[in-house]
Amino acid sequence: xxxxxxxxxxxxxxxxxxxxxxxxxxxxxxxxxxxxxxxxxxxxxxxxxxxxxxxxxxxxxxxxxxxxxxxxxxxxxxxxxxxxxxxxxxx
Numbered sequence: 324x325x326x327x328x329x330x331x332x333x334x335x336x337x338x339x340x341x342x343x344x345x346x347x348x349x350x351x352x353x354x355x356x357x358x359x360x361x362x363x364x365x366x367x368x369x370x371x372x373x374x375x376x377x378x379x380x381x382x383x384x385x386x387x388x389x390x391x392x393x394x395x396x397x398x399x400x401x402x403x404x405x406x407x408x409x410x411x412x413x414x
Contacts, residue, residue: 352368
């Protein structure tokens, strides 16, 4: 069990071992659900993926050539799928 202390400003610091257990890293979001009987549930907020996960998605695909918009769209779709982003649709 981990006990946290509330400051005079109503803030708490969550210890590194708790963040590690939840799989939370710097910049991630935390979800706090308020439950009945004065309880709460704290967990990592897992989004649909982040743009940062797509970094370098064109690496090795251009061979120094310019890509068409369709080739870029295909690369984005492929990288998004590999990063676990669902619901990516081409218009």
